[in-house]
Amino acid sequence: MNAPHELLLSVGVNAEIGASGSSSLGVDRFSTISPGIFFGKGLGDLPKSLSFLRPLAVTGVLSLDFPTQAKTTSDSGDVAQNPHVLGTGLAIEYSIPYLQASVLDIGLRTPFNRLIPLVELNFQTPLDRGQQGLTTGIICPGIIWSSSYFQIGLEALIPVNPRTGHNVGAIAQLHFYLDDMFPHTFGKPLFGGR
Amino acid sequence: MSSLRALCCAVLILGWSWVAPPRAAAHAFLDHAEPRVGSTVRTPPTELRLSFTQELEPAFSTVEVKDESGVQVDRGDVKVDADDATLLRVSLNPLPPGTYKVIWRVVSVDTHPTEGDFTFQVSP
Numbered sequence: 001m002n003a004p005h006e007l008l009l010s011v012g013v014n015a016e017i018g019a020s021g022s023s024s025l026g027v028d029r030f031s032t033i034s035p036g037i038f039f040g041k042g043l044g045d046l047p048k049s050l051s052f053l054r055p056l057a058v059t060g061v062l063s064l065d066f067p068t069q070a071k072t073t074s075d076s077g078d079v080a081q082n083p084h085v086l087g088t089g090l091a092i093e094y095s096i097p098y099l100q101a102s103v104l105d106i107g108l109r110t111p112f113n114r115l116i117p118l119v120e121l122n123f124q125t126p127l128d129r130g131q132q133g134l135t136t137g138i139i140c141p142g143i144i145w146s147s148s149y150f151q152i153g154l155e156a157l158i159p160v161n162p163r164t165g166h167n168v169g170a171i172a173q174l175h176f177y178l179d180d181m182f183p184h185t186f187g188k189p190l191f192g193g194r
Numbered sequence: 195m196s197s198l199r200a201l202c203c204a205v206l207i208l209g210w211s212w213v214a215p216p217r218a219a220a221h222a223f224l225d226h227a228e229p230r231v232g233s234t235v236r237t238p239p240t241e242l243r244l245s246f247t248q249e250l251e252p253a254f255s256t257v258e259v260k261d262e263s264g265v266q267v268d269r270g271d272v273k274v275d276a277d278d279a280t281l282l283r284v285s286l287n288p289l290p291p292g293t294y295k296v297i298w299r300v301v302s303v304d305t306h307p308t309e310g311d312f313t314f315q316v317s318p
Contacts, residue, residue, distance in 0.1 A: 102224075109226075
């Protein structure tokens with residue numbers, strides 16, 4: 001992490017546990033393990049001449065999905081190949097709170113001073129098992145409203161190609177900041193520190 | 195089934211009220227400042243006032259104001275307002291025209307630290 005340059009790099013592993021949801025929703029019967037590299041870069045270190053770009057930030061992830069089964073057979077006897085998949089995700093956001101607190105107070109007040117417009121891009125590219133190169137993905141323009149304890153997000157879901165889908169959808173999300181809500185439990189480091 | 199749902203809701207609500215956070219238990223972010231962030235003022239301010247989104251811990255909340263040469267121009271008498279614990283104040287020396295940088299670091303009452311900076315200008 002490099003705080004002066006608002007740069008963050010991290011690694012992590014995501015595990016999607018198979019058969020842990022309703023089959024009517026198309027839940028896989030196998031698990032998928034996905035190690036990934038996460039990064040984030042704020043543009044707060046830009047020179048004064050570009051100060052209106054300082055509230056911009058880019059975050060992203062590059063991951064590789066490892067399914068625990070190479071192929072699965074459905075109840076109807078259909079066999080599906082489960083390829084390794086390269087996942088790429090990118091989010092570009094413009095923080096109004098940062099603009100008003102660090103660059104220029106343009107006079108927005110509650111609730112407009114908590115808005116964060118953003119665009120998220122998410123792509124999956126199979127690498128093998130007969131599906132290599134068949135990329136799918138979505139582009140998600142939207143907006144987040146962030147308070148001290150939670151955020152509400154609303155995004156459109158736009159498929160990037162016919163393989164992904166033909167219709168535009170929408171998603172609303174509610175995220176809670178557990179470290180702020182429970183500073184004496186989730187808000188403390190698990191190991192060491194105060 | 196509906197009674198089971200009602201019981202679950204009651205348990206959730208009771209559980210929530212038991213673990214619900216006290217007021218002002220989050221990170222303190224700068225809400226607004228006087229002089230305003232990035233502004234140009236004609237009359238040199240005699241005091242800087244920073245208003246945060248949460249109440250502050252006075253012992254660990256500081257702010258400095260520096261001129262373009264890096265010379266400190268505040269009087270060092272930083273204090274959290276007695277009537278409004280979200281307000282941080284510091285008085286300023288007489289400011290000639292120029293650009294001034296405000297550097298703040300505060301700790302909210304739940305011990306979360308935050309920091310930031312911004313500039314304002316005094317016009318000739």
